[in-house]
């Protein structure tokens with residue numbers, strides 16, 4: 001199961017107690033996954049979903065708010081053997097009238113007034129929208145949560161409700177759909193909590209912490225590797241210089257301090273400057289060793305330049 005379907009399953013099982021919150025969720029279901037035949041002879045409300053548990057939730061919401069049983073229609077999807085399309089259908093005039101009276105999805109003003117007045121209901125509305133048309137990526141891979149809207153005004157309304165909780169959400173157009181989305185792990189975390197997907201938000205937080213720890217470990221590793229590289233490079237330049245001097249002038253012609261440093265480096269090619277200092281007598285600190293090796297390097301460079309001149 002994907003992370004997204006886990007979230008949806010968690011939210012599908014949640015049936016809010018107050019009738020106002022139930023109505024708010026039903027409103028979102030009708031707006032984002034519903035078809036309402038109006039203007040035709042036959043008025044009908046159909047809410048479609050591919051998840052049986054969600055179909056069951058819609059059925060329960062209608063039953064508990066209005067007391068009547070919706071018709072449940074199951075159809076195998078063309079092509080896919082396993083997936084089914086579930087439709088919750090209301091076709092009795094009286095039932096349709098009652099539902100549209102309580103859940104006025106055709107009027108944004110009425111919707112705001114009757115459905116979105118309370119905090120609990122606004123949260124239920126967001127939950128209903130996510131259930132009807134939302135999805136999110138697996139946080140182990142990326143952070144992305146979106147809700148697909150059919151109309152621009154639906155996307156704007158949803159964005160407005162979400163942003164009422166200080167959670168900036170963006171709208172993008174994809175073909176003839178309007179996508180309300182967010183890509184920030186903390187905002188997604190807050191939104192999951194807002195919808196009361198507490199299990200999912202905890203899971204998201206766990207994944208995020210593990211990811212951060214792994215990134216920190218990687219940064220440390222890269223840092224160590226870079227330091228070791230630098231060290232190895234510097235040491236091999238020093239050894240080249242010392243070998244060159246050995247060949248062209250003899251190390252014994254260096255001052256005693258430089259001679260000692262050069263001999264120690266040849267003997268301990270892999271150690272850090274700090275450690276190399278400990279092999280000197282008396283021991284010398286990191287900067288002292290560095291100073292001596294730089295001097296050796298300068299002498300070697302000078303001698304190289306001279307030998308090149310002579311050979312030309």
Ligand SMILES: [Zn+2]
Pocket residue numbers: 018020021022024118119120121122124
């Ligand atoms: Zn409520």
